[in-house]
Amino acid sequence: MMTQKARDCKRTTFEGHHLSLSELKELGIDNKYLSNKNIPAYPESVVFSVQKVSHVTGESGLRAIFNNSGFRQPPELAANAQGPFIWWSLAVTSDDIYSAEEHFLTSLFPRRSSSQIRNQPSILEHFTSSKAFQEKSAYGNFRFTFSLKELLWHYGKQFCSGQSPVFRVYETVLYKQEIQYTVVVHPHYINLYDDYPRLPRQSDGVCGYYDGAMWWRCQAPSEVYMNKLEVNSCRRRVDVSSHYKEEYYVWDHVCIAFHMEPGWVLRVDRNKLFKRVNACEVSYPCLLRPPETPLSLNVAERKLAQIKTEMG
Template identity: 70%
Template sequence: MMRQNARECFGTHFEGQHLSLSDLKEKPNIQNHDYLYKNNIPAYPESVEFHVQKVSHVTGEQGLEGIFLNSGFRQPSEMVASDQHHFLWWALSVTPDDRSSADERFLASLFPHRSAAQLRNQPPVLEHFTTSKAFQKKSSYGNFCFTFSLKELLWHYGKQFCYDDQSPVMHVYETVLYPKEIQYTVVVHPHYVKIYDRCPRLPKYGDGVCGYNGGAMWWRCQSPSEAYENKLEVNIFARSVSVSPNHREEYYVWDHVCVAFHMEPGWVLHVDRNKLLKNVNACEISQPCLLRAPETPLSLNEAEHVLANLKASMGWGLECGGWR
């Protein structure tokens, strides 16, 4: 189903499913998605498994002020007034350590029995390919990035919105295909909210796109770049992998995972202000800029000054690592 999201971007939605790249290619009559069907993409690491413990929420200057005013996260008033589902959106935040571990898993999947010398002599591979927005510090959604462990957020959400100390439920919500992007959405909600029961539960294990287990979201990334300027070369005899420049840059779809927390009108996911201050950083805006009016993009220097002034106004002593 083709529809427009809250930021006026059109995408094709597949509800209750996380469809792989190959699954999407087999779907008939998907229009305006030419990148999906390109067949000249150079070889790259496919279906790389990341184990990601952290998620991030990015907002603009007014959103930043609202989060500290409310001591937590809530839906913007204009979104609450709409008839859409009320979500608090978070993206997976892939760390350098996450990428290193994924590199090791990818190489082990190709060559399970490498010698110690082969292990030492193999340079990292993924750093040449993980260039999409899923791996960048920049964001299209604002200049201020809050980063938390997903496990901690689920704990706060369960304590505040779930009855009888129940843990929240996680479901496979949908796949959204944009012209250059595949978004996999996981929805988090209390047990008593039944509107997502048509969606399958998010798996702990399996061969799907993503799941949650042991405090981490595992994600099998199928296309880690928006534009492939390198190609992967596998030497099965030397049991090694190398990277070489491609003759031209090839644009393609890229994929990522979002976690959407169900929020009723008036709900605020409260987090201690001390933690909010510790876990927020300024970041650059990437294109396309998807800030909602009246928010405006700032330079990184401007955003850092805004954040420094906010911390100073709240009596945050950086030399003490906390409140003065």
């Protein structure tokens, strides 16, 4: 366990481990959100199968990606010992949420009738409100979205001699109100990560990779809980009701860090980059690197169209 300052805030890092929410609680870490005992019942350990990932940046990063026809680690991050990585997040879609809900309900009630299935109201939409599920991002106004399978193909072809890259459990990072599970992806001949365990394919762990998708067992889908889950075993039905007060809790998410050697650029055809990027709003707290500042969605959309025209 290592405690240090990052993002101007305290963080605790557990290298080579993906510690579950219950395991983190057992460690007795001084964190008021993690130790909140008043959280109402909610869908715990919901498994999402996510096929897409996203990389978010500001205007200078956007221009650099277009100019390079690909992704590279910014030199200023390399100089600040941020690790030799390009960072991607899971891009959870509405279809992913729907599939996860069906799997969750089936695990609760394996023998529901067709009428019970038909009359079951949606539940996850009331709880999947953390930043892991939002269109907004703290890292900038411009989001590139790729299928993970396609991204791995580009990475494997360019840096892994055509072989499949290696997935490893890199770390768990606990912030004030956030749990970040990091997966590192690297070529087989890079031995920097030999002491880190391989990422599981199928198990009871936090996350893993199987058949082109990351599965993620989400343990805390909200930052603020205003609803509670009510399970009626007799009727084989789950309902959602209002909680008497707002409760604040930690939220969890998965990041994928692609190892990049100095000078490497993960190249993608510029026309494809144009198709895979969209503008988004910036969420609080904003983690854009100065001197950049967040743009409104309308301004970001106009700026993106202008840059595409300039570079097209």
